[in-house]
Amino acid sequence: MTESSAFRTDRYELTMVDAAIQSGTAGRECQFEAFARRLPSGRRYGIVAGTGRLLELIRDFRFTDAELAWLDANSVVRRPTLDWLADYAFRGDIWGYQEGEAYFPGSPLVTVDGGFAECVILETLILSVLNYDSSVAGAAARMVSVSLGRPLAEMGSRRTGEYSAVAAARAAYIAGFASTSNLEAGRTWGVPTMGTAAHSFTLLHDSEEDAFRAQVAAFGASTTLLVDTYDVTRGIDLAVKVAGPGLGSIRIDSGDLPTVVAGARAQLDSLGAVNTRITVTSDLDEYSIAALSASPVDAFGVGTSVVTGSGHPAAGMVYKLVAHRDDAGEWVSVAKTSTAKAGVGGRKRSVRRLDAAGIARAEIVLVGQSDDDTSGLEAPDGRDRALLVPFVTDGVIDEAYLGVAGTVRARTHNARVMQELPIEAFRLGRGDPVIPTLYRQA
Amino acid sequence: MTESSAFRTDRYELTMVDAAIQSGTAGRECQFEAFARRLPSGRRYGIVAGTGRLLELIRDFRFTDAELAWLDANSVVRRPTLDWLADYAFRGDIWGYQEGEAYFPGSPLVTVDGGFAECVILETLILSVLNYDSSVAGAAARMVSVSLGRPLAEMGSRRTGEYSAVAAARAAYIAGFASTSNLEAGRTWGVPTMGTAAHSFTLLHDSEEDAFRAQVAAFGASTTLLVDTYDVTRGIDLAVKVAGPGLGSIRIDSGDLPTVVAGARAQLDSLGAVNTRITVTSDLDEYSIAALSASPVDAFGVGTSVVTGSGHPAAGMVYKLVAHRDDAGEWVSVAKTSTAKAGVGGRKRSVRRLDAAGIARAEIVLVGQSDDDTSGLEAPDGRDRALLVPFVTDGVIDEAYLGVAGTVRARTHNARVMQELPIEAFRLGRGDPVIPTLYRQA
Numbered sequence: 091m092t093e094s095s096a097f098r099t100d101r102y103e104l105t106m107v108d109a110a111i112q113s114g115t116a117g118r119e120c121q122f123e124a125f126a127r128r129l130p131s132g133r134r135y136g137i138v139a140g141t142g143r144l145l146e147l148i149r150d151f152r153f154t155d156a157e158l159a160w161l162d163a164n165s166v167v168r169r170p171t172l173d174w175l176a177d178y179a180f181r182g183d184i185w186g187y188q189e190g191e192a193y194f195p196g197s198p199l200v201t202v203d204g205g206f207a208e209c210v211i212l213e214t215l216i217l218s219v220l221n222y223d224s225s226v227a228g229a230a231a232r233m234v235s236v237s238l239g240r241p242l243a244e245m246g247s248r249r250t251g252e253y254s255a256v257a258a259a260r261a262a263y264i265a266g267f268a269s270t271s272n273l274e275a276g277r278t279w280g281v282p283t284m285g286t287a288a289h290s291f292t293l294l295h296d297s298e299e300d301a302f303r304a305q306v307a308a309f310g311a312s313t314t315l316l317v318d319t320y321d322v323t324r325g326i327d328l329a330v331k332v333a334g335p336g337l338g339s340i341r342i343d344s345g346d347l348p349t350v351v352a353g354a355r356a357q358l359d360s361l362g363a364v365n366t367r368i369t370v371t372s373d374l375d376e377y378s379i380a381a382l383s384a385s386p387v388d389a390f391g392v393g394t395s396v397v398t399g400s401g402h403p404a405a406g407m408v409y410k411l412v413a414h415r416d417d418a419g420e421w422v423s424v425a426k427t428s429t430a431k432a433g434v435g436g437r438k439r440s441v442r443r444l445d446a447a448g449i450a451r452a453e454i455v456l457v458g459q460s461d462d463d464t465s466g467l468e469a470p471d472g473r474d475r476a477l478l479v480p481f482v483t484d485g486v487i488d489e490a491y492l493g494v495a496g497t498v499r500a501r502t503h504n505a506r507v508m509q510e511l512p513i514e515a516f517r518l519g520r521g522d523p524v525i526p527t528l529y530r531q532a
Numbered sequence: 533m534t535e536s537s538a539f540r541t542d543r544y545e546l547t548m549v550d551a552a553i554q555s556g557t558a559g560r561e562c563q564f565e566a567f568a569r570r571l572p573s574g575r576r577y578g579i580v581a582g583t584g585r586l587l588e589l590i591r592d593f594r595f596t597d598a599e600l601a602w603l604d605a606n607s608v609v610r611r612p613t614l615d616w617l618a619d620y621a622f623r624g625d626i627w628g629y630q631e632g633e634a635y636f637p638g639s640p641l642v643t644v645d646g647g648f649a650e651c652v653i654l655e656t657l658i659l660s661v662l663n664y665d666s667s668v669a670g671a672a673a674r675m676v677s678v679s680l681g682r683p684l685a686e687m688g689s690r691r692t693g694e695y696s697a698v699a700a701a702r703a704a705y706i707a708g709f710a711s712t713s714n715l716e717a718g719r720t721w722g723v724p725t726m727g728t729a730a731h732s733f734t735l736l737h738d739s740e741e742d743a744f745r746a747q748v749a750a751f752g753a754s755t756t757l758l759v760d761t762y763d764v765t766r767g768i769d770l771a772v773k774v775a776g777p778g779l780g781s782i783r784i785d786s787g788d789l790p791t792v793v794a795g796a797r798a799q800l801d802s803l804g805a806v807n808t809r810i811t812v813t814s815d816l817d818e819y820s821i822a823a824l825s826a827s828p829v830d831a832f833g834v835g836t837s838v839v840t841g842s843g844h845p846a847a848g849m850v851y852k853l854v855a856h857r858d859d860a861g862e863w864v865s866v867a868k869t870s871t872a873k874a875g876v877g878g879r880k881r882s883v884r885r886l887d888a889a890g891i892a893r894a895e896i897v898l899v900g901q902s903d904d905d906t907s908g909l910e911a912p913d914g915r916d917r918a919l920l921v922p923f924v925t926d927g928v929i930d931e932a933y934l935g936v937a938g939t940v941r942a943r944t945h946n947a948r949v950m951q952e953l954p955i956e957a958f959r960l961g962r963g964d965p966v967i968p969t970l971y972r973q974a
Contacts (some may be wrong), residue, residue: 100715101714101725104715105729105751106730106732160718160719164718206732210733213690213730214690218694218697221690221691247540250696251693252540252656252664271543271656273541273608274539276602286547287547288548290852291652293853294853307554397846403692403841414736416738425735426761427761
């Protein structure tokens with residue numbers, strides 16, 4: 091696969107560009123909007139993630155000779171379109187919710203302004219990134235909120251596509267996870283990496299004791315020993331025998347965790363290993379983490395459930411044309427009107443209304459905003475928080491949102507946003523969005 | 533991100549290599565095995581996919597200076613390990629189920645033979661690829677089996693990570709889908725691509741009629757017109773008015789499909805457009821496709837459900853050390869023994885037992901197979917089919933499984949395999965695996 095992101099795209103984006111070039115509408119000034127019609131079933135809030143990755147992919151969204159030759163050979167588009175694609179770089183404006191922000195049904199998560207063709211062509215990529223990364227972040231945030239401050243490690247690389255694994259590690263980190271097992275996420279996005287050994291390392295050796303000795307010889311007594319290959323009680327005895335009472339951690343990856351963990355803590359304490367930490371990693375999700383509230387667990391490792399969005403592997407975001415300028419230069423709101431998929435047309439901005447205690451009470455979407463009118467973003471009492479920030483201006487990306495720095499910024503923003511949500515947001519049971527989305531004409 | 537696949541890996545794979553090098557066990561000859569303890573809840577069979585992709589990623593699994601410098605700077609491993617990694621290339625043997633093959637609980641999907649370190653280091657990558665791609669293929673096969681021969685297009689790129697989208701298109705194609713919307717899957721894997729226009733194209737224009745005229749001008753009357761932006765009945769009237777009764781297809785993306793499709797067919801026929809095809813694309817899954825059995829649908833487009841494994845976004849495969857040679861050169865079977873995650877140790881081969889009609893009746897797993905003994909693979913009555921084929925021999929990959937040719941081969945193999953499954957395999961309702969897995973000592 092090439093490094094150009096331009097082919098991670100649905101064919102119809104290009105055929106629409108082709109038809110629009112032919113009909114003379116390709117340059118018509120438009121606003122597209124990415125939003126979610128609803129949250130995953132029963133969730134109280136969603137978390138936006140992927141934006142930093144997305145901006146880098148938009149920067150790399152170019153059609154090289156290789157792409158152009160393939161499109162030509164396969165008769166996907168015609169010559170004028172090939173010429174247009176060869177020159178393509180996004181030159182419009184993108185505003186959006188900061189990465190790490192909470193969102194609700196109808197929140198205008200990303201707005202893309204520019205000519206029809208230059209905006210529509212980004213649809214697939216925008217949605218792929220936001221839908222997957224936000225799925226992970228939404229699940230991760232729920233796990234963090236029930237972890238009672240104990241650190242969570244993302245360990246699900248093996249349960250999602252090998253590139254998505256990197257994105258998942260990043261999204262979970264933004265939503266408050268402490269670390270990841272994934273090395274590429276460490277290198278590319280600065281996420282702290284962790285990990286010591288699997289059951290195979292124990293099974294490789296002639297005895298569990300040999301394996302523990304080898305690991306302690308390599309990493310010292312502060313390492314984490316995996317104690318459940320054969321029998322947890324014997325494994326803990328052996329671990330403390332080999333590493334001494336200064337053993338860093340034990341990891342338990344199976345069994346009825348509340349029972350096993352309580353027994354392990356008592357056993358460690360009785361062996362004098364009172365500071366040895368207990369990490370659990372057995373098919374955890376937000377519900378099993380919550381069920382361990384009263385257990386002496388020191389850290390959690392989470393795999394499948396976080397990288398697959400805990401039952402909701404795609405966040406359900408869509409990307410719709412909401413307005414275009416008519417020939418007189420006026421903005422015309424547009425929306426599909428048939429059936430349940432009808433949308434709210436019109437250019438949008440939004441604010442989060444906070445009460446006197448700084449707690450979110452409503453998502454206010456201002457519809458029909460004109461280009462330069464930001465008056466709707468000013469709260470009468472100074473407590474509303476404007477939600478959209480400029481990511482791309484005339485094609486120039488704000489570098490503050492990219493790379494490791496952008497990832498840290500998103501994580502910091504998320505931590506602040508979570509403080510702002512009403513306490514009811516953190517109930518795990520199914521319910522409605524914790525604040526309503528209110529539409530106002532700007 | 534670099535092109536080396538070596539960092540799409542859990543950190544603990546490298547720390548295990550590091551500890552094993554230090555303890556002198558890194559070169560101990562081992563067999564690892566990838567298998568699924570169970571099928572996704574209630575499924576009757578699984579479909580292996582990802583193998584062709586995986587082999588290319590194993591070929592590219594190299595530690596360049598960039599990886600080595602990062603590992604060194606972050607103190608992940610020590611100097612002897614860095615040297616070992618710099619020289620790394622997989623030099624062992626990999627056998628496995630052909631891509632497109634059906635599998636059942638305990639089927640030895642991939643066996644990896646070599647030194648401990650060179651085998652364990654591939655764990656994360658092997659599982660990422662097989663778990664995701666097989667999740668998609670398993671869901672896709674169920675959709676194909678209820679489609680009654682009508683073509684299915686994979687259109688879910690926007691509902692999964694932007695690289696996973698390419699893998700999903702490929703996996704669905706292997707499992708019998710006819711095409712994809714994803715351009716990179718077309719270029720890299722030869723999957724036929726399709727797609728014409730979205731609602732935004734209609735909304736861009738001053739009227740639906742303008743949009744249809746632009747599209748027909750660009751692509752001719754054989755195009756597919758999306759008729760549900762405003763009102764389906766008016767949309768169909770307009771589509772036939774603009775394109776004439778020779779209109780290729782209409783696409784319907786919303787509404788109560790059995791009702792809408794029946795009405796659309798009658799309307800098209802009454803307008804003389806008797807050969808105009810009807811494509812539906814509204815949040816379909818295997819159940820809604822089955823519910824359209826009696827409807828005059830000509831083609832289906834499937835998005836979210838196929839790329840997310842229809843409720844099971846990871847196939848649940850694990851990668852375990854099952855045997856190693858002791859100091860006397862004898863194979864020792866090993867397995868974790870604690871709790872419900874206990875495995876079946878031992879080197880394995882397997883056959884599918886067929887009855888006189890050529891229908892699968894059991895998955896027979898031969899345990900404890902020695903290196904060269906393939907006698908267990910020969911069926912007494914000549915009807916058993918050996919399931920493992922050699923993918924990599926002494927580090928040399930069989931090119932027949934790679935690239936476009938490998939993808940076609942997998943699709944062909946899948947079509948044959950599906951013919952072999954008992955008819956009960958195709959019931960959508962929850963049930964047990966359609967054939968039992970029987971373990972035999974070799």
